[in-house]
Amino acid sequence: MKFIVVSLLFLMLTVPVRRAQRTTTTTTEFSFGGFSGNQSQILTTGVATIKPDGLLRLTDRNANVTGTAFYSKPVRLLANSRVGSFSTSFVFVIIPTSSSNGGFGFTFTLSPTPDRPGAESAQYLGLLNERNDGNLTNHVFAVEFDTVQGFKDVSDRSGNHIGLNFNNLASDVQEPVVYYDNDESDRKEDFLLQSGDPFWITTDQPKRLT
Known part of the structure; x- marks a missing residue:
């Protein structure tokens, strides 16, 4: 298996959380247009x-x-007892060491702690390990950006x-990475994560919290 280098160009996150019987909304926001000078805010x-x-x-x-x-x-x-919504935008680039093979990828993760003790590389993506994979006590949500058919992929x-x-x-939930060609009746076209080109990821929060 070859390996990949993942770089993030910027990151934004907005989290509105409604409190006290829907009377107050507290919002956490941060935005990095590059990470130089922000080292103290990134662990x-x-x-x-x-x-x-x-x-x-x-x-x-x-x-x-x-x-x-x-x-x-x-x-x-x-x-x-209600889970708030969030929105985020970030740009990443996956640079492979070979034109034909990549590593296992990376994740955008919501975790109860920035310390993932015992997390392993390769198919565990630096997130989990063989012993705790699947445990409900992990309390981890991740969006994985995977470049190979690997661990537990049917x-x-x-x-x-x-x-x-x-x-x-x-x-x-898992979906192949594609884009729609508007000039060809919305035809699906494959797009390789490990192309070396920047990817802009944006998620929007719901208009109402439930």
């Missing part, structure tokens, strides 16, 4: 590093390594995919 572990040009690099070209980067302050998502699923994972590495 990095493993081989993750903020480069002089402001890019956040999660991995390097060595084998079986992991790197994580978390916002330094807790973000409240639960109030009055035979008819694409290796180049985005998945939603709850407490485990088996995606509850």
Whole structure:
């Protein structure tokens, strides 16, 4: 298996949480237009590093390594037994060491702690390990950006995919990465995550919290 280098260009997050019987809404927001000068607000572990040009690099070209980067302050998502919504935007680039093979990818993760003790590399994506994979006590949600058909992927699923994972590495929802060609009657076209081109990811929060 070859390896990948993942770099984040910027990150924004907005989390509105409604409290006290819908009378007050508290919002947590942060935005980084590059990470240089913001080192104190980003907790990095493993081989993750903020480069002089402001890019956040999660991995390097060595084998079986992991790197994580978390916002330094807790973000409240639960109030009055209700889960708040959030929106985020970020740009990432996956740079493969080979034109034909990539690593296992990376995740955008909501975790109760920035410290993932015992997390392993390769198919565990620096998030879980063989012993705790699937445990409900993980309280982890992750959006995985996977470049190969790997761990627990059934035979008819694409290796180049985005998945939603709850407490485990088996995606509850998984879709291949495609875009729609508006000039060709919305024809689906494949788009490789490990192309080396920037990807802009944006999620929108619901208009109302329930």
